[in-house]
Amino acid sequence: MAFLRRVPWRSLIPLVLLTVGAAYSLASWNWCGSWAERAPVVLSQARGEGPLRAGAAKVALVPPFPVVVAGYAPPRPEAAQADPPLHARAVVLEAGGARVGLVSLDLLSVTMDVVERVRAQAAASGLGEVLVMATHAHSSMGGYDSRLVAQLAGTGKFRQESVDAIVTAAVAALTRAAAAMTDVTLAVGEAHEPSLVYSRSSGTAPDGALTRVVLRAKTGPVAELLLFAAHPTMVARERAYVDPDYPGRLCALRESEGSGVTLLLQGAVGNASVAYSEGKGLERVAGFAQVLATVAGKVAVSPVGESVRLSLARVEATMPRPDASRLVPSLTRAAGDNLLCESAQRVAEVGALALGPLELVTVPGEPTVDAGAVLVGRTGATGVLGLANGYVGYVEAPELVNDGRGESRRQYFGPALLERLASAAELAARTAGFSR
Template structure:
């Protein structure tokens, strides 16, 4: 039937449909054209200029020179003990929340596996007082750090003397990201959540400060190579196998431990997402149930390339219990034999580190332009923090720092007569810092989360080595 023979009402409907289809296709074509223009205007080639030829490198090296010209404090009486205290405060939400490692992708949490806390140590040698804080969070977000810094003076601390890390649980509370990327990672921004976590940190530091006693320090490295693997490149890469453990023994006989490990806190990886501090919290529960340890805290180690062991055929809870039971057993088997001694060496440094313009890759050779990254993520300063505590040097990094890079600090540490402990998530976040030879590997750590590469493995390693030299 021709259109002329149709009912007038049908003909009118067909004409309207054709017009709508025409305008829809036209609008779609314009949208696709604009999208292609936008993408074309905001893509550019990866900048592979060697990092030592870049202005950001020269600026950071000048800051390190200034740091070297500031001598480390001399402690005259090494026979006297440092004072140490510890404390914790709860910030567990009482309702379903978006989880920091999954954000808007999975919706709200389902159930509660364990409580979330801020844990703190305070060390005081009579000349200076330093706090070490770890929070049951994915990272220490800049939004929360800013609120904490505003409140530190109310309890007698300066931001320059507080060392931060996190447990890196992907199942901890989100709602702290204020930009697009932060909201995708951690869900919608809620100021009440940010303030609640900041208050918990302040309470934990205050409690630690109020419980100081003379104490002695001890340290041990425990080989836990069977508890993790290199998730980035599997057997082609290396692992940082060490469970690093600081023992603190008060004059009263009470014992605490601060321990680090390089495996991501990702035992809960299935669809069901309870609020949890993951394996670090479970290990702490097991340690504090023992008569040997009164208090424990976990600081994320060099987690940029490592994951916890799997249980073949097991579920999330079996993996959690497996790694937690084995790790706590390793600690409890060693803790009594770790000798302690008096030491008053205590000071902290902070180095602002400049970076290459952001290069968020969409392929091996192409990236987004920097302005788009800053618009989506924000522009936050990055620092390397370093704390000398007795014969230990803790180095805090603003990233997921790869355990593959850690062995490179052994030589400078031995030369300086110290043990170096690398931790991640010190309050800034610049993505993943991985071994440079894996920069082109098509994995999330190197393709999507290596935001300021290439050559950041070598750059960060050099900077950290030079910072250790000043300690």
């Protein structure tokens, strides 16, 4: 210690600079390498047409408390209970020999690890084709994503117990839905409520489209699907409770009104947030859920004929190399790329789901309005379903990415991302037999 006190601090400057320079050089080395590109590949398909059967179920999703509250950057609160409770809601559809399961989870996102485990276990119920989706609640449980960037950016420290709880609930919901299959009729309708959403970026403003799908048996409603796009970010960040935000409250309201099991599916407006502002705190959340529930109940639906088309195609697309140029200062660009590379998926799954007149492209991320318009234009789809079968982050139109506008500052990949997903979506749409 006496020796260190005798050393002039200025003499340590070269050592400090050398250490910093070495660390910078090491972090800036191209650890990411090159990422191979190949044409999209069909993973699976199921197609059928005939009388429609369906079953639905709702199962509690019980986190391994105490659990981190996901949704935002640190610091994050830790929750010892859920209020209201989280759920997994599932609908199983069957027509002409094709069977498809849909399960919606009160989560921020879903990972491919969760998706693959759910599919593997659901296969025991004869469900070879399953779509796993998140409501995108920014106040739900975390700890289920092992990727470093995800842990830092939103989901918190990884815990295998969180994954186990999610998979258990999802599989139970799908299994019970499959066991409750019955003959149903299908009816579909759409309304627009632009006052309920707004754009937080320079991209195209959302139109507030709300698609309603009703599945009804002779004994009454079996299920209702609501496709709507608005970020569930209404619950305060510091609230130390796990909370499903407005999607959980909306579905519970519709179910209490006799709609059957209700699933809220997020559409192609990753850059939209709720604009409704009556009330304060949780009153505001409940108020918005009530308004949306009322709107949904008034959406007129038109019956589809006795013979219903059902198809699902899943396609694998290769991802472009991650690009941190819009996320970090230019001097740390290479280090940012390396960090993203360690957490980014090299492949992603895009799908095409047809149910009667509905033709939906499924995307494993948050497509914006502009990106959604490209996907619809390329495939002829009636809409886009986001946050399905994995998570690759935001998906923005390439011209906005090149200009640094829209949600590009939150996109993990470069401007080629949408093209890769759109090419896969085209193949999926053809395979699923979209009408275009």
